[in-house]
Amino acid sequence: MESAVLIESLADFARSKNVDRPTMIRILEDVFRTMIRRKFETDDNFDIIINADKGDLEIWRFREIVDDNSEDIWDHDKIALSEARKIEPDFEIGEEVAEEIKLMDFGRRMVMTARQTLIQKIKDLEKDILFQKYKDLVGEIITGEVYQILSREVLLTDAEGNELTIPKSEQINKDRYRKGDSARAIVDRVEIVNGNPRIILSRTSPVFLERLFESEVPEVYDGLITIKKVVREPGERAKVAVESYDDRIDPVGACVGMKGSRIHSIVRELQNENIDVINYTDNMDLYIARALSPAKISSVKIEEESKRVAVYLKPDQVSLAIGKGGQNIKLASKLVDLEIDVFRELDGQEEEDVALTEFSDEIEDWVIDELRKIGLDTAKSVLALTTEDLLRRTDLEEETIESLVNVLKQEFE
Structure with missing residues (x-):
């Protein structure tokens, strides 16, 4: 040659x-x-x-x-x-x-x-x-074109024809793709598999939501507003704590925008994920109260050693604090980095009520947890509902509910 x-x-x-x-x-x-x-x-x-x-x-x-x-x-x-x-x-x-x-x-x-x-x-x-190249782009948003949809992942190509992947675990449950669609995600990690680089994208990472705020809110991009923490149930609900060092800037208002104009595009990108933007504060009592929004709490008792906090609310606020499927309280706990226990604040007429936890020797913990998910944490709050209501609102079987009700009735008899 x-x-x-x-x-x-x-x-x-x-x-x-x-x-x-x-x-x-x-x-x-x-x-x-x-x-x-x-x-x-x-x-x-x-x-x-x-x-x-x-x-x-x-x-x-x-x-x-x-x-x-x-x-x-x-x-x-x-x-x-x-x-x-x-x-x-x-x-x-x-x-x-x-x-x-x-x-x-x-x-x-x-x-x-x-x-x-x-x-x-x-x-x-x-x-x-x-x-x-992609190792330096970890944590940054990129856009790719979908070229193949598999059961465990979606394959995309970037502008240079390189293959990217969004595993099922990194997709929002409501994501639906067709070949030729554009998809936005952050570069989550880059691995070497059999000698070849594998570029893994994520749409479920809290960092993805943070980068979306940077792209839609100029004050966040410029550093005038700081995102302190993001917690998510991808596609369902998220809580974002924000702070501004400039007293003239309302961080929550700036992130939401006029009539929700700024946050709307973020919500749409995340398949209508419900986003709560809250003001960060060093006052932990106030921070916990804001984290449990939209519920209004009456009092807070923090146990520093066990990293738990007892929150007391009016009876009509308990279900709001817990949220659908326990989402609100779960995200609030992650946001404040404390385990939150919700308690119903009793008035004079309810002094004889008994917390469900008092029946832990007769009622299994998972049954109590199932009831707490729908805002029921006392004996009388359960007895106030019919068997049909409990069947409809929980995943408990009728036999379990009847046994539960009998145990609670005996307490007051």
């Missing part, structure tokens, strides 16, 4: 893989030096000149001329006078011989091996470039 054809074909291949010229020259030189070492054992006295643009390749071997009877004649950088004069008849001892080595001198098999090695090195470099 002619050196010009080899260099030109490899240069074209490298350019198609977006490999820059200095890097391509370095790879070419590394491979040719490997060929030299295989044939001549060392490459110390060789120079390689590559002009990738013109397809030129020159390999020069430099040796010092010594007497035919010299002890150094077998050194790699020495040549006998008689051998040197076959190249140039007027050479003398002590002079340096510069001999050009042609590509064909290495043999066709070695040249073909070198070509395959070069292609593999460029492919490996391409993988490394892709890995480093």
